[in-house]
Amino acid sequence: xxxxxxxxxxxxxxxxxxxxxxxxxxxxxxxxxxxxxxxxxxxxxxxxxxxxxxxxxxxxxxxxxxxxxxxxxxxxxxxxxxxxxxxxxxxxxxxxxxxxxxxxxxxxxxxxxxxxxxxxxxxxxxxxxxxx
Amino acid sequence: xxxxxxxxxxxxxxxxxxxxxxxxxxxxxxxxxxxxxxxxxxxxxxxxxxxxxxxxxxxxxxxx
Numbered sequence: 001x002x003x004x005x006x007x008x009x010x011x012x013x014x015x016x017x018x019x020x021x022x023x024x025x026x027x028x029x030x031x032x033x034x035x036x037x038x039x040x041x042x043x044x045x046x047x048x049x050x051x052x053x054x055x056x057x058x059x060x061x062x063x064x065x066x067x068x069x070x071x072x073x074x075x076x077x078x079x080x081x082x083x084x085x086x087x088x089x090x091x092x093x094x095x096x097x098x099x100x101x102x103x104x105x106x107x108x109x110x111x112x113x114x115x116x117x118x119x120x121x122x123x124x125x126x127x128x129x130x131x132x
Numbered sequence: 133x134x135x136x137x138x139x140x141x142x143x144x145x146x147x148x149x150x151x152x153x154x155x156x157x158x159x160x161x162x163x164x165x166x167x168x169x170x171x172x173x174x175x176x177x178x179x180x181x182x183x184x185x186x187x188x189x190x191x192x193x194x195x196x
Contacts (some may be wrong), residue, residue: 002164008134009157012150015135016142020150023142065162072155079148091151102161109165113172132134 002109006102007129009068013095014039017088026085035092042096050101058112061105067098103129 017039018032027034050060071094078087107125110117134157141149 002161002168005134005157005161005164008138009154009161011135012138012157013154016138016150020142020147023147061165065158065165068158069155069162072151072158075151076148076155079151087151095154109168113169114176115172 001128003103003106003125003129004132006099006106007132010099010103011132013091013099017092021085021088024084026088035088038089038092039096042093043100046097046100056112057105057108060101061109064098064100064102064105067094068102071095071098 014036017035021027021032021035022029053060071091074094075087075091078084078090107122110121134153138150138153141153
């Protein structure tokens with residue numbers, strides 16, 4: 001279920017942020033492509049960078065999920081304050097960071113907490129993401 | 133599936149449903165992680181109790 005919601009989060013942001021920018025009139029169709037590009041590029045950079053950061057995967061997962069909640073709330077506050085363009089840029093950076101290593105960490109989660117997982121169970125986790 | 137659902141929400145309810153949905157999904161992940169940890173703790177406790185029971189049984193059999 002975590003994988004289901006995570007991939008929902010990732011694909012929803014990456015897929016709809018450009019439409020959001022166009023519909024809220026902060027960018028035209030050409031300019032709006034910067035937000036998903038920024039998001040995916042930063043996500044790749046943070047994914048590489050965080051791999052070298054010390055600390056347990058368990059702790060990193062908790063921090064990243066909490067950062068996800070924070071990113072959503074900060075973006076909403078900025079939108080209601082009238083800073084929609086800033087919200088688009090900042091959310092791309094914040095979500096780029098906070099979603100970067102969640103996918104591998106969710107796959108790692110069962111073994112991190114001492115559960116033995118079989119191939120079939122791991123493929124079920126991946127399938128949940130695919131359905132999302 | 134969720135992406136499509138959010139698209140409908142943005143269309144039918146309000147454009148800001150994008151960020152509301154993202155926040156709700158993140159909260160759902162946070163709660164599921166806590167629930168997962170709770171289940172694992174319960175499972176480990178049950179396994180520990182079972183192990184203790186087996187040890188006790190073995191000791192009692194030895195005594196008899």
